[in-house]
Amino acid sequence: MSIAATEKQRLADLAKELRLNIVDVMTYSGGAHIGGSLSIVEILIMLYFRCLNIRPQEPDWEDRDRLILSKGHAAAGLIPALAMRGYFPLEQLKTFNHFGSPFAMHPDSRKVIGCDASTGSLGHGLPMAVGLGLGARTLKKSFKTVCIMGDGECCEGSVWEAAMALAHFKLTNVITVVDRNRLMIDGGTEEVMALEPFAEKWRSFGFEVLEVNGHDLDQLADAFDRAWSAHDRPVLILANTVKGRGVDFMEGNVKWHYASADSSLAQKARESIGRQEGGI
Amino acid sequence: MAAVTGTTWTCYDSSTMTSREIYGRTLAELGKTNDRIVGLSADLAKTTAIVHFADAFPDRFFNFGIAEQNMFGAAAGLAKAGLIPFASTMAIFACLRGGEQIRTDICYQNLPVKIIATHAGISFGHAGTTHHCTEDLAVMRSFANMTVIAPADGIETSKAVRACLDIEGPVYIRIGRGFEPPCYENENYDFIPGKAVEMHAGTDLTIICCGIAVLQSVQAAKTLLEQDGLSVRVLNMHTIKPIDKEAVLKAVQDTRRILTIEEHNVVGGLGDAVGSVIAESGKGCVFRKHGIQDEFSLIGYAEDLYAHYGLDANGIISHVRRMMGMEFEADENWEDD
Ligand SMILES: Cc1ncc(C[n+]2csc(CCOP(=O)(O)OP(=O)(O)O)c2C)c(N)n1
Numbered sequence: 337m338s339i340a341a342t343e344k345q346r347l348a349d350l351a352k353e354l355r356l357n358i359v360d361v362m363t364y365s366g367g368a369h370i371g372g373s374l375s376i377v378e379i380l381i382m383l384y385f386r387c388l389n390i391r392p393q394e395p396d397w398e399d400r401d402r403l404i405l406s407k408g409h410a411a412a413g414l415i416p417a418l419a420m421r422g423y424f425p426l427e428q429l430k431t432f433n434h435f436g437s438p439f440a441m442h443p444d445s446r447k448v449i450g451c452d453a454s455t456g457s458l459g460h461g462l463p464m465a466v467g468l469g470l471g472a473r474t475l476k477k478s479f480k481t482v483c484i485m486g487d488g489e490c491c492e493g494s495v496w497e498a499a500m501a502l503a504h505f506k507l508t509n510v511i512t513v514v515d516r517n518r519l520m521i522d523g524g525t526e527e528v529m530a531l532e533p534f535a536e537k538w539r540s541f542g543f544e545v546l547e548v549n550g551h552d553l554d555q556l557a558d559a560f561d562r563a564w565s566a567h568d569r570p571v572l573i574l575a576n577t578v579k580g581r582g583v584d585f586m587e588g589n590v591k592w593h594y595a596s597a598d599s600s601l602a603q604k605a606r607e608s609i610g611r612q613e614g615g616i
Numbered sequence: 617m618a619a620v621t622g623t624t625w626t627c628y629d630s631s632t633m634t635s636r637e638i639y640g641r642t643l644a645e646l647g648k649t650n651d652r653i654v655g656l657s658a659d660l661a662k663t664t665a666i667v668h669f670a671d672a673f674p675d676r677f678f679n680f681g682i683a684e685q686n687m688f689g690a691a692a693g694l695a696k697a698g699l700i701p702f703a704s705t706m707a708i709f710a711c712l713r714g715g716e717q718i719r720t721d722i723c724y725q726n727l728p729v730k731i732i733a734t735h736a737g738i739s740f741g742h743a744g745t746t747h748h749c750t751e752d753l754a755v756m757r758s759f760a761n762m763t764v765i766a767p768a769d770g771i772e773t774s775k776a777v778r779a780c781l782d783i784e785g786p787v788y789i790r791i792g793r794g795f796e797p798p799c800y801e802n803e804n805y806d807f808i809p810g811k812a813v814e815m816h817a818g819t820d821l822t823i824i825c826c827g828i829a830v831l832q833s834v835q836a837a838k839t840l841l842e843q844d845g846l847s848v849r850v851l852n853m854h855t856i857k858p859i860d861k862e863a864v865l866k867a868v869q870d871t872r873r874i875l876t877i878e879e880h881n882v883v884g885g886l887g888d889a890v891g892s893v894i895a896e897s898g899k900g901c902v903f904r905k906h907g908i909q910d911e912f913s914l915i916g917y918a919e920d921l922y923a924h925y926g927l928d929a930n931g932i933i934s935h936v937r938r939m940m941g942m943e944f945e946a947d948e949n950w951e952d953d
């Protein structure tokens with residue numbers, strides 16, 4: 337099962353637009369976690385523009401689906417996505433990181449409209465998702481909570497405490513996504529602190545693991561559709577991605593975890609995004 | 617001259633610029649003569665500059681991935697095995713994520729683990745509140761056996777890192793993001809843990825400060841002398857615990873006006889440590905605590921935030937001027953506002 341060609345084109349265009357906005361944020365802000373923001377672009381677009389049941393005009397609607405960006409350092413990806421979805425004007429991104437701005441390198445749910453959790457300290461998102469899942473069940477509400485984590489983030493013990501609880505409580509209303517870009521800050525995940533056999537770990541914790549190419553819109557749509565209708569075990573979407581995806585000189589290079597850019601470098605990045613297949 | 621390079625920038629003259637660079641290099645030096653030193657980080661080896669030690673002694677360096685609790689627990693184990701662990705991560709992840717491991721595994725067992733925590737205070741202001749740390753002095757002070765140090769700049773960081781080898785138990789050293797301007801001109805002064813350093817002489821009021829506030833306070837004192845003829849003493853209270861009671865009491869006696877300045881919540885930090893010494897002495901004086909007034913800081917670049925919260929020289933000057941107009945009550949009448 338795949339998505340219709342026109343729908344796919346729409347999402348691909350949005351992904352390209354988000355990448356360009358991320359590069360803009362990197363220049364406005366003086367520095368951003370560019371690599372890990374670019375790696376989750378398709379995931380964010382798929383969620384905000386296809387899967388999540390949300391009302392940007394009513395951001396606190398209590399039945400909305402929630403998205404917790406547990407890898408909060410990818411705020412440079414999340415915040416422009418929220419702007420594109422209509423929560424606030426794109427123009428406002430120019431204040432990013434500056435004095436008194438609602439937008440910093442990590443998202444603040446009390447300042448950023450549409451942001452469901454303040455994150456940035458890794459390993460906090462999934463436990464909060466457990467609480468939202470239990471809360472929805474207690475209140476007999478049908479909203480889903482999606483939690484996006486980094487793969488390096490999964491070194492934190494709290495991730496596995498939450499994973500255990502999701503399976504124990506059979507919280508199929510929580511959908512866990514890991515951005516498996518295989519890099520953290522000090523190097524590759526396998527070299528700093530090995531995660532493999534990673535999928536097997538999640539399976540042994542009681543998860544149904546859906547492994548996808550995290551840049552492939554068809555595969556993502558499929559996986560999220562399946563996750564949305566899960567009923568016996570919680571689902572983990574293991575999204576294989578490339579850190580820095582879309583900007584050729586950043587792809588797969590750990591140096592671009594966090595970086596700043598002057599206008600010429602930003603221009604180079606934009607040109608590289610422009611050369612990507614599909615889209616605008 | 618050592619240059620430091622990031623992805624898109626190069627910083628020359630790092631020797632006088634960045635406290636964390638100096639920390640990493642000092643530790644790498646110490647590693648040459650002390651083979652019991654081991655280094656630990658949690659995916660922040662480069663960010664905290666302990667990478668210099670890691671590069672020099674790859675066999676004595678352990679990266680735990682993003683797992684601070686495990687890192688501090690393992691630090692306790694390494695210390696029990698007879699080693700001297702230096703563990704580095706950002707201040708907030710040390711004092712709160714690793715908090716119980718530090719308290720129970722390290723402090724309770726009084727183990728010689730040295731924690732060098734970077735990005736303390738609001739030095740990483742634009743990262744947002746998850747990465748601010750205005751609580752660490754309060755948390756670390758409350759752990760028995762812990763020595764707590766907040767050096768004024770890179771030179772003092774280097775001295776503190778060396779000095780903590782002579783301290784038997786655990787030590788917590790808090791430094792900033794690494795862009796702090798130098799405060800000392802050279803290494804020619806005595807750094808003794810627990811002994812404040814007088815940075816500027818004065819008899820009208822004493823500023824007791826630590827960390828980045830030291831340089832700003834010295835500048836404020838100079839300006840106040842020139843413009844107002846005020847004689848302001850500045851004490852660099854680099855060791856928050858054990859606090860230098862003698863220096864505090866002498867300042868109370870000599871100046872009768874005490875202002876504390878810290879890049880920290882005014883609850884539980886330097887100001888409270890100084891305040892307890894004063895209160896227990898029974899001496900009266902005008903006393904104000906200046907820092908972050910029990911709130912989560914705004915977002916912004918550190919310099920803008922320092923100005924906003926009055927932690928720069930201008931802010932300190934206004935505080936001193938205001939305090940000069942205040943008198944402490946020597947009488948027993950509590951009603952006569
Ligand atoms: C508890 C905690 N420890 C350390 C950090 C510092 N930090 C920020 S991003 C990062 C690496 C994240 O790696 P990963 O989860 O793989 O994210 P990605 O590579 O996708 O950016 C680290 C160590 C943090 N934010 N939180």
